[in-house]
Amino acid sequence: MITVVGVGPGNPKLLTSYALEKIKEAKVLVGGKRLLGQFDTKAKKIPYGKNFDLKNIDKLGDSIVVLASGDPLLYGIANTLLKYFKKEEIEIIPGISCVQYMASKLKVSLDDAKVVSFHGRREKLEEILNYKKIFIFTDKVNTPQKIAKDLRKASCTDYVIFVGENLSYEDEKIYKFTLRELAEYEYEFGINLVLLLGE
Numbered sequence: 001m002i003t004v005v006g007v008g009p010g011n012p013k014l015l016t017s018y019a020l021e022k023i024k025e026a027k028v029l030v031g032g033k034r035l036l037g038q039f040d041t042k043a044k045k046i047p048y049g050k051n052f053d054l055k056n057i058d059k060l061g062d063s064i065v066v067l068a069s070g071d072p073l074l075y076g077i078a079n080t081l082l083k084y085f086k087k088e089e090i091e092i093i094p095g096i097s098c099v100q101y102m103a104s105k106l107k108v109s110l111d112d113a114k115v116v117s118f119h120g121r122r123e124k125l126e127e128i129l130n131y132k133k134i135f136i137f138t139d140k141v142n143t144p145q146k147i148a149k150d151l152r153k154a155s156c157t158d159y160v161i162f163v164g165e166n167l168s169y170e171d172e173k174i175y176k177f178t179l180r181e182l183a184e185y186e187y188e189f190g191i192n193l194v195l196l197l198g199e
């Protein structure tokens with residue numbers, strides 16, 4: 001059995017007790033370095049990098065726990081594992097997504113929210129602009145500044161844009177910009193989530 005555990009946005013306080021139980025029971029713990037470093041267990045720790053052979057992850061041992069940031073099924077590793085393994089071979093423990101976390105901080109309802117990922121991929125901007133509330137996962141290429149510039153190029157200026165940086169960690173910061181301000185903002189954000197709010 002492969003267990004995928006959602007560990008929330010990062011701060012251990014936001015980990016569910018069931019998730020912690022599963023992590024403690026693991027004999028093999030697979031995950032990104034940032035997440036692996038957060039858990040002090042006897043399990044064999046295997047970092048999940050670019051060349052990781054996900055298709056053969058079941059060969060790593062008996063009790064394998066895969067750490068996923070936020071919720072494993074929201075643009076997470078559980079979706080990829082479900083392509084390679086049968087549903088019965090995987091257990092998924094939900095976690096608090098950084099989307100839920102940021103919405104709670106800003107007191108913004110999720111009822112009408114659209115969530116997209118620019119993390120290692122590119123959804124077309126025009127496909128999301130029918131929405132007034134859009135959460136966007138970013139990466140080092142698709143930065144908040146790049147998104148703001150692209151929106152300005154597409155003449156979509158009716159948004160305010162929030163950037164949630166290092167959410168749930170001690171150095172968390174949530175910024176509010178106009179698109180123009182963000183496009184011209186010279187700063188390299190830490191791990192971040194973007195929220196576009198239509199006016």
Ligand SMILES: C[S@@+](CC[C@H](N)C(=O)[O-])C[C@H]1O[C@@H](n2cnc3c(N)ncnc32)[C@H](O)[C@@H]1O
Pocket residue numbers: 009010068069070071072073074075076096097098099119136137138139164165166167168169191192193
């Ligand atoms: C591949 S997505 C996975 C999202 C995850 N499944 C979830 O539900 O939160 C990774 C992206 O989530 C966002 N992210 C994850 N943790 C974050 C945090 N603590 N603060 C800000 N953004 C975060 C970043 O945009 C990062 O590139």
